[in-house]
Amino acid sequence: AAPLTIIAGPCQLESADHAQMIAGKMKEACDSVGAQYIFKASYDKANRTSVSGVRGPGMEDGLKMLQSVKDAIGVPVLTDVHWPEQCSIVAGVADVLQIPALLCRQTDLVLAAAETGAAINIKKGQFLAPWDMANIVAKVESTGNTRILLTERGTSFGYNTLVTDMRSLPQMGQTGYPVVMDATHSVQQPAGLGGSTGGQREFAPLMARAAVAIGVAAVFIETHEDPDKSPSDGPNMIYLDQMPALLETLMQLDKVAKAYPLEV
C-alpha cells in the first residue's frame, strides 16, 4: 500500500497569504517524512452552531485563495461543497470535493459533486453506521465516478459527544475505496460550549496514531499557527509547529502498519 497521505490545513480560509503559509509549511513537513500532501480549507462554514459564527470568505473569494495555493505551493486542494449548484464551479479549482458529514445523505448534492468527475471525499455522518456508507458510494458510482474517499469523523454518543469506532475504518474499506481518518472533527464536542462547538485538541494525535496503526490511507487534520485565534474549530486544531513531530511519529507507525497489513 502507498505511504500515508496527509490532508491538512486551517478549518476556514482566512486569506491567500495565510493559506499559502500553512500549505507551504505543511508541504515541507510532509516532504521531509515522505508523506503525500493535500491542502484543505473551507470557504464557507454553512452549519455553524450559532447564527453569529464567522462563516468564511464565501465561494468566489475562497476559490481564488485555493487557486493561489495550487499555483504558489504546487499541491492539490480539497474543499467542501454545500449546494448542488456550487459543485461544478468548485470543481474548476479544487481537486477533491468534500461532502460534509451532515449533508452526506442529500442525494442531489452527492450526485452533483460526483458528476463533476472530481475526486469526492464523503464524510460519514455522525448518525450513520459504517456499513451505511455503501449506499452513498452507490450514489456516486451511479454517475460513473469512482474517485472516492471515505472519511471517519466520529459518531454520536450520548449528548454533545462523539466517539470513534476504529472498526469503522476497515468496515468502510470493504467498499474498496481508500479510508481517511479525520483526527480533528472526531474529537469535537458538538455544541459543547453552548453557543459553539468545543473540542479536545489533545486527543487528535491519539486518533491519528490509532488509525494509522490500523492502516488507513490518509489522515485529515486541521492545523493553525494559533488555533485559539482561528474563526472556527479552534479547540480541536493542532498547532502548526507541532505537526512535524506528529508526522514523524505517524510515518513510523505507517511503515509498520503497511508492512503488516491488517486482515479483516
Added chain:
Amino acid sequence: AAPLTIIAGPCQLESADHAQMIAGKMKEACDSVGAQYIFKASYDKANRTSVSGVRGPGMEDGLKMLQSVKDAIGVPVLTDVHWPEQCSIVAGVADVLQIPALLCRQTDLVLAAAETGAAINIKKGQFLAPWDMANIVAKVESTGNTRILLTERGTSFGYNTLVTDMRSLPQMGQTGYPVVMDATHSVQQPAGLGGSTGGQREFAPLMARAAVAIGVAAVFIETHEDPDKSPSDGPNMIYLDQMPALLETLMQLDKVAKAYPLEV
C-alpha cells in the same frame, strides 16, 4: 393549554386525489374528537437511503397537490423544504415550512425559511441534544419570525437505531415554543434494511401516548391506507383506519395531561 394538534398525512405526496382522501378522513377523525388538524406530506424525499428510492412528484406538482388539499378539505398544510431557494415558493402554498432533521444545522436554509414569515417546524437532528435547539431557534428569531415549532424525532443510539428521550420534550419547551412529538420517525431503524430504512410501526402509538401524557402541543404521525405500498417510510406508518381509535386514546390522555400540567 390548548387541546392536542394532530399533524398527519402520508410520507410522500402521491396524487391530489390521494392527498385529499387522507386529509379528508383525518379531518373527520380529528373533528370528532376535538383535535386541531394539519395535513402533512412531502413533495421530495431528498435524502433517501438509496439512489433508487422513489423521491416524490417534485416541488411544482407537489405544491399543486397541497393547494388542492387546502381548497377541497379546508385544512392548513405542512411540508418540508431542502434548499434556500425553495422556501419562498413553498411558502406561497404551505402554512408551515418544515426543516428536515438532517438539515437543521444548515444556516442558509433555516434563515431562508424563517424569512418567509411562515410558521417553521424545526425537526431536531438525530445528532443533537435537546438544548442545542436553542441555537437554531435563535437563528429563526434573528429574522424576526417567532412562529416556531420544535419536533422530537429520536436521537442516534448505537448503529441503525434511534431512541427517544422523553425529557427532551420539556427541555425543548424551555425555549417557550410548542413542542411536537414525531411518533413515526422516532421509531425508524435508519438504513436498518440495508438499502432502505426499517421501522417499528407497532411502537408509534406508544411514542404518541407517552408524549401526550407529558403534555406536548402536537403529535406528528404519518398514515396511509396501505403503508406497505407507500413509496417511503412504509414500515413505520400507521394504517389510516386505525387512526380514529388512536386519536380517541390520545385525546383522553391529553385531557388528563393538560388538567395536571407537568412542572419542570
Added chain:
Amino acid sequence: AAPLTIIAGPCQLESADHAQMIAGKMKEACDSVGAQYIFKASYDKANRTSVSGVRGPGMEDGLKMLQSVKDAIGVPVLTDVHWPEQCSIVAGVADVLQIPALLCRQTDLVLAAAETGAAINIKKGQFLAPWDMANIVAKVESTGNTRILLTERGTSFGYNTLVTDMRSLPQMGQTGYPVVMDATHSVQQPAGLGGSTGGQREFAPLMARAAVAIGVAAVFIETHEDPDKSPSDGPNMIYLDQMPALLETLMQLDKVAKAYPLEV
C-alpha cells in the same frame, strides 16, 4: 388490567421510625387514589460511587426496620439483595427480593433469590437490551419460581447519562410478566457529580407519566421528606409532600391507559 401499583420509599433505610413514617404517608396517599402500595428501602448500598458514601444500617438492623413497617403499617415490603447467601435471610422478612441492575447478570445471585420462592424484581442492567431480560427470566423460571417483576431503570447513553427507551416496557412485557417503571433511577446521572451520582428529580414525574400512559403495572419511585438530606440518591428523589398530587395524576392516566390497552 389491575390498577397501578406504587413501589415507593426512601432510598436507604435510616431508622424504623423514619421508615414507618414514610410508609404510613405513602399508604394513606395510595389508599386515597386506589393504588396498591409496596414499601421499598435498602439496608445496604453496596455499589456506592465513592468508598466514603454512606451504605446503610446493614442487613440485620435493616430487616428489623422492614419488619416494623410490615407490622405497624400493614404493607408488603421490597428490598434488594447483593450476595447469594443473603437471599434466604432477607426472604424471611421481605415480600419482594430485588436484584440490583448492576448485578442482574450474576447467575448465582439470581438463582439464590429465585429459590427462596419470594417474588423477584429484576432491574434491567444499564448495559442490557430489553429483550436480553428473557435470558434472566429463564434463570428465575429454572428454579420453578414464576413470581417475577421486570423493572426499567434507564440505559447507558454516552458517558454519565442514562436514557429511557419507552419501547422497552412492552418489549419486557412480552415475557408475560408485569413491568415496573423506575422513575427515580432512570433520571440518575451516574457519577455525574464526580465522586457521587447526580440526578434530575424534576424529570421523575415525567418518566412516571409516560410509562403509565403506556400501561405499566407499577411505578417505582423513591421519596423522602427532605431529599437533599438523604444519605443517597437525594438528587433524584421526590419530596414526600408532592407524592399525593403526582399519584392523583398517575391514576387518572392509568385509568385511560388501561381502558385503551396498547397493542404491540
Added chain:
Amino acid sequence: AAPLTIIAGPCQLESADHAQMIAGKMKEACDSVGAQYIFKASYDKANRTSVSGVRGPGMEDGLKMLQSVKDAIGVPVLTDVHWPEQCSIVAGVADVLQIPALLCRQTDLVLAAAETGAAINIKKGQFLAPWDMANIVAKVESTGNTRILLTERGTSFGYNTLVTDMRSLPQMGQTGYPVVMDATHSVQQPAGLGGSTGGQREFAPLMARAAVAIGVAAVFIETHEDPDKSPSDGPNMIYLDQMPALLETLMQLDKVAKAYPLEV
C-alpha cells in the same frame, strides 16, 4: 516505558494440560519478541447470558490448574474473582486478581481483593466513563494497595453492541496506573446471539494495534487453539497459531509508540 506486556490465555480453564499447553506456546511466542507474559484464564464464568452456559471447573479445581501453570511454565497468572470471600483464597495462587467489569462497582469485592495485597486488575464497566475509574482506584488505595491495573473493554453503545473510545486509555492513565487494552471483550456483541454473546474475532487485532500505537502498558487477549470449540467467548477469541504474527506486529508498533510517547 517498559515494552508491552501480553495478558493471554483461554477464556475458561478447561484442564491443567490445556492451560499449560496454551501458556507454554504463549510464553514461547512472547519470549521470541521480547514481551512480558501473564497467563489468564477463569475458573468460573459467573455471569453467563444463559443459565445453561458452561461455567468452568470452579474455584478449587481451577486454582490447581493455575498453580500447575505457574509450576510448569514459570509465568505469573491472572484470574477473576466474584465474591469477597473468594479473594484471599484466590490470592494464594494468582498473582493478579481481576475485578470483572460488571462487578467493578461492588465495593465489598473491590476492597476484599485489594486487601489481599495482590495486584488488582480492574476492568472498566461497560456503563462507566473512563474518569469514573478514579473512584474505584480510590477504593483500592483506601486499603493501602497501589498495585493496580486498569482495563478498557468497551462501553455500551446502543443495544447489544460495545464501542471502544480510544481516548479512555490516556484518560484512565491519568490515575498514574498502567492501562490494559482488552482486545477480546471489546469486540463482544453482548447477548448478540440471543441466548449467548456474539463477537467479532476479526476485529480483536485491530483493537490491539490501535491501543498499542497509543502506548498502552499491556494488551489482554484471549486465545484458543480452536475457538469455536471453546466453552465461552469462542466468537471473539483469536486462534493460538495466529498469535506469533500478531505479537510481532504489536511489538513493532510498541517500539514506535514508546519512542514517541503520546502527550495528553
